[in-house]
Amino acid sequence: MKIILTQEVTNLGTPGDVLEVKDGYGRNYLLPQGFAIRWSKGAEKQVSVIKRARDAREIRDLGQANEVKAQLEGLKVSLSVRAGDGGRLFGSVTPAEVVDAVAAAGGPKLDRRRLEMPGHIKSTGGYQVSVKLHPEVTASFALNVNAAK
Template identity: 80%
Template sequence: MKIILTQEVSGLGAPGDVVEVKDGYGRNYLLPQGFAITWSKGAEKQVSVIRRAREAREIRDLGHANEIKAQLEGLTKVTLSARAGDGGRLFGSVTPAEVVEAVRAAGGPALDRRRLELSGHIKSLGAHAVRVKLHPEVTARFDLTVVKAK
């Protein structure tokens, strides 16, 4: 089955890539999850739009990735306030989108939430390590402090 990826799928490709996958994998996982669309001549024209959107938010090269890594690791305090109970357990968990907003509020660069690698689900107050895969060769790390919302 020939498909066009709309999101990054590890081990398969990036948005805008035209790939050949087994029928069941495409029909039962990639298409229903919205990770891909079926290939057709009309859909082939959408590839350029998908690639342009990807290039707009993609890190340009290794040097650019190292600059963003330096900015992230230079952040002294990334704090996120969340609703929590008396025992320090959160009502729900911290989402990658909330982490991206906290980085932006702390004066850091704009990040793509899909590049974040959280150490499990963040469901408690305190310090948590967050990794960001900026480039295949560059991974940044910073500490996120979750505090109780007032």
């Protein structure tokens, strides 16, 4: 099956890439999740639009990625969420909440899809979160999840 990626998929490609994947993987995972669209001559014309949108939000080069990495690694990120007795959260911490917490702490604006969370965060405490800034640069920072009063 020939597809065009609309979002970054780990170990597969970036938005705008035209790929050949197995039929089941494309039909059962990539298309329903919105990670890709079927390839057609009309969809091929959308590739330039997808690539322009990706370039607008992507970190430009390795030097800029290293600057953002240095900024992130020196950052203390704290997130207050509703929790019950024993530090158990009502729900879990989402990547969007982590991105907002980084921005509130004075950090750079990040893409939530590039966050690599340590599983589902469902209790208070300290966690290590990493961000893939560039194909060669990955930054990690400490996230402290507190119970809101």
